[in-house]
Amino acid sequence: MINSIITGIVATFNRDNIDTDQIIPTEYLKSIKKFGFGDFLFDGWRYLDEGRLDMTADDRSKNHDFILNKEPFTNAKILLTRDNFGCGSSREHAVWALRDFGFKAVIASSFGDIFYNNCFKNSVLPIKLTKEEVNHLFEISSLSPVSFEIDLLKKDLKFDGNYSYSFDVKDSLLDRIINNLDDVDITLEHKNHIEAFEQKRRHQRPWLFDYSN
Amino acid sequence: MPVTLYDKLWDEHLVQTDDTNESLIYIDRHYLHEVTSPQAFEGLRHKQLKPWRLDANVATPDHNVPTDRGNTFDAASIKDEVAKIQVVELDKNCNNFGIHQFDITSNKQGIVHVMGPELGYTLPGMTIVCGDSHTSTHGAFGCLAMGIGTSEVEHVLATQCLKITKLKNMQVNFNGHPQRGVTSKDIVLHLIKLIGTAGGAGHAIEFSGSYISSASMESRMTICNMAIEAGAKVGLAGVDATTLDYVKKHSNLSDSMFSKANEYWQTLKSDPDANFDQTIDINVSNIRPQVTWGTSPEMTIDFDADIPSQGDIDEVNHENLLLAKAYMGLDESKTLQDLSFDRIFIGSCTNSRMEDLRDAASVVKGKKISKDITEAIVVPGSGMVKAQAEEEGLDKIFVDAGFLWRDPGCSMCLGMNPDQLKPYERCASTSNRNFEGRQGNLGRTHLMSPLMAALTAVNGKITDPS
Numbered sequence: 128m129i130n131s132i133i134t135g136i137v138a139t140f141n142r143d144n145i146d147t148d149q150i151i152p153t154e155y156l157k158s159i160k161k162f163g164f165g166d167f168l169f170d171g172w173r174y175l176d177e178g179r180l181d182m183t184a185d186d187r188s189k190n191h192d193f194i195l196n197k198e199p200f201t202n203a204k205i206l207l208t209r210d211n212f213g214c215g216s217s218r219e220h221a222v223w224a225l226r227d228f229g230f231k232a233v234i235a236s237s238f239g240d241i242f243y244n245n246c247f248k249n250s251v252l253p254i255k256l257t258k259e260e261v262n263h264l265f266e267i268s269s270l271s272p273v274s275f276e277i278d279l280l281k282k283d284l285k286f287d288g289n290y291s292y293s294f295d296v297k298d299s300l301l302d303r304i305i306n307n308l309d310d311v312d313i314t315l316e317h318k319n320h321i322e323a324f325e326q327k328r329r330h331q332r333p334w335l336f337d338y339s340n
Numbered sequence: 341m342p343v344t345l346y347d348k349l350w351d352e353h354l355v356q357t358d359d360t361n362e363s364l365i366y367i368d369r370h371y372l373h374e375v376t377s378p379q380a381f382e383g384l385r386h387k388q389l390k391p392w393r394l395d396a397n398v399a400t401p402d403h404n405v406p407t408d409r410g411n412t413f414d415a416a417s418i419k420d421e422v423a424k425i426q427v428v429e430l431d432k433n434c435n436n437f438g439i440h441q442f443d444i445t446s447n448k449q450g451i452v453h454v455m456g457p458e459l460g461y462t463l464p465g466m467t468i469v470c471g472d473s474h475t476s477t478h479g480a481f482g483c484l485a486m487g488i489g490t491s492e493v494e495h496v497l498a499t500q501c502l503k504i505t506k507l508k509n510m511q512v513n514f515n516g517h518p519q520r521g522v523t524s525k526d527i528v529l530h531l532i533k534l535i536g537t538a539g540g541a542g543h544a545i546e547f548s549g550s551y552i553s554s555a556s557m558e559s560r561m562t563i564c565n566m567a568i569e570a571g572a573k574v575g576l577a578g579v580d581a582t583t584l585d586y587v588k589k590h591s592n593l594s595d596s597m598f599s600k601a602n603e604y605w606q607t608l609k610s611d612p613d614a615n616f617d618q619t620i621d622i623n624v625s626n627i628r629p630q631v632t633w634g635t636s637p638e639m640t641i642d643f644d645a646d647i648p649s650q651g652d653i654d655e656v657n658h659e660n661l662l663l664a665k666a667y668m669g670l671d672e673s674k675t676l677q678d679l680s681f682d683r684i685f686i687g688s689c690t691n692s693r694m695e696d697l698r699d700a701a702s703v704v705k706g707k708k709i710s711k712d713i714t715e716a717i718v719v720p721g722s723g724m725v726k727a728q729a730e731e732e733g734l735d736k737i738f739v740d741a742g743f744l745w746r747d748p749g750c751s752m753c754l755g756m757n758p759d760q761l762k763p764y765e766r767c768a769s770t771s772n773r774n775f776e777g778r779q780g781n782l783g784r785t786h787l788m789s790p791l792m793a794a795l796t797a798v799n800g801k802i803t804d805p806s
Contacts, residue, residue, distance in 0.1 A: 141659060142659055142660055142663060143657070143660050144538070144636045146773070148776070148777060149775065149776060152781075153403075153755050156375050156376075157375075157404060157420075157426055159425060159426060159429050161490075171781065210538055211537055211538035214537055214538065214571065215773060215775060216472075217376070217473040217487035217489055218375075218376065219379075219471075219489035219490040220490075238541075239541070240542060240572075241573055245489035245491065245492075248491035297361050297505065298361060299362055310495050310503055311387060311494060311495050311499060313503075314364065314501060314503060315498070317356055320356055321364070321501055324366055325393070325500065328366065332604070333597065334601040335368050335466065
């Protein structure tokens with residue numbers, strides 16, 4: 128077992144519907160790589176100037192009021208926000224940017240469906256809590272910087288000493304983060320099933336296999 | 341037991357089920373574009389794998405291609421060096437792996453969600469995926485269609501399957517007849533206003549009712565396209581005579597193959613009395629033209645209503661409202677009709693089809709765009725739309741009025757190609773997202789129908805389309 132405990136500083140984003148265009152703007156989607164997006168996370172809020180892919184955080188004019196530019200949040204590992212985080216565009220770059228910055232978990236009252244799925248492919252844990260629980264965590268985090276501890280095996284979140292909330296997540300999804308598994312490898316173990324299904328389909332629905340334009 | 345259309349499609353494509361976790365679903369069609377595919381192809385190379393089934397894949401560059409290209413343009417002509425790499429990379433990947441591509445020089449190239457159905461690559465009953473959230477568009481054909489991330493693009497290329505959990509069923513019944521000046525865009529914006537951008541999360545939304553039955557395929561595509569803005573990654577509509585007419589016209593299936601398929605396609609609708617987890621009934625006769633005021637598609641109002649102010653809303657929403665108003669440059673007293681517009685964008689996978697261009701042209705014909713508008717562009721969704729519009733003389737109507745007539749692409753829907761807003765410019769846009777910075781850093785987007793956008797071009801302001 129690896130990766131079963133996540134601990135770290137919590138950064139709060141007190142707004143609903145943070146879309147993936149905010150998490151990483153389209154300009155940085157021109158990269159053909161899967162890493163190197165951390166400096167562009169929340170780019171529009173984090174910097175005062177307009178950036179390009181070939182720039183780093185050091186080249187930029189920072190918005191010093193923005194939470195991720197303040198200590199100790201430059202080392203935040205957990206992001207706490209409200210409703211519908213990661214809605215909008217399907218860009219997996221949003222998760223890559225969170226991961227590359229150092230975030231290991233995002234806590235929200237709900238998530239965009241596509242973003243939620245993308246998280247598990249990249250070892251970022253999305254945690255859904257109720258609105259009341261999220262409210263409570265905001266209260267706790269508003270006074271001074273706090274750290275949470277997340278236990279992936281017990282599926283619970285410890286805060287403020289001895290308090291904890293439990294959360295629900297599908298075991299197969301969690302397993303990918305804990306054991307760093309690759310979906311393609313897992314699915315190809317069922318290669319024979321897929322081949323048999325496809326053969327049957329080719330016979331039943333031939334128009335799907337007889338097409339060119 | 342009566343079954344919903346979504347459940348029928350799910351069962352039809354189920355390779356392997358796991359009730360508590362994820363299931364394997366077979367994918368019939370995979371569309372690819374330049375932005376979300378390079379890392380997936382790299383993953384295949386790394387694992388020394390080949391695409392599972394080549395003929396299921398179709399590619400085209402659309403997101404970052406310039407839209408003023410002309411006839412001699414090719415990938416090498418792209419001035420933005422970073423964007424060029426992505427388009428060239430798609431060429432290389434398609435050539436190396438043997439995937440069919442309508443490249444930047446093809447007269448069929450276009451926005452993948454416009455091009456696919458027009459060329460008959462979208463057929464009823466298919467599962468369709470693409471690394472783009474507006475893949476829900478294809479649900480208009482009775483398909484299970486959804487946007488996926490790049491890891492999933494790699495997974496579909498390598499295994500022809502997607503590993504996902506089943507969604508819940510939501511039904512939205514649109515009944516009645518829309519008023520003059522109200523289009524499918526207004527109807528879907530109204531829905532998003534009503535249920536919010538998270539309203540459909542975790543659900544597949546099936547659109548039905550007398551309005552949908554009477555709507556064209558293009559209108560149905562506009563509505564399914566924006567299901568994702570209502571939080572649902574899947575939007576769909578049952579197959580009927582309108583669907584089959586479109587498919588007959590656009591696919592190149594032989595007559596015998598078509599009639600074989602037709603028998604199955606007729607079954608692609610929810611059974612009467614099928615159980616939905618949620619049902620919403622909307623009388624479209626009461627809907628008025630809709631325009632967004634803020635930075636989320638749910639921040640929508642009737643075009644002549646007051647912009648919301650802080651009243652009876654809770655603390656979080658209060659914060660959302662203030663942030664959105666500040667970004668959009670709106671003070672307390674303003675209505676949308678008071679605002680002056682700088683730019684007009686008619687295009688995107690939501691509204692760049694023939695019906696949209698005809699609507700816009702009907703308003704613009706014989707008129708000139710307002711002197712206050714610094715640039716107005718019309719970007720047809722595909723090479724086919726462009727050719728058809730030119731045959732009908734629509735390009736001339738637009739150009740005579742002062743619009744720029746462009747080449748197909750995603751254009752100003754997202755700030756990825758040269759078509760972008762400058763900071764603080766205000767745009768009347770037929771696209772689907774008014775997020776901060778979506779059309780360019782600090783740009784201000786108001787979403788509306790092609791009819792409203794064209795009218796705004798002529799008047800420089802939002803006016804009554806009826």
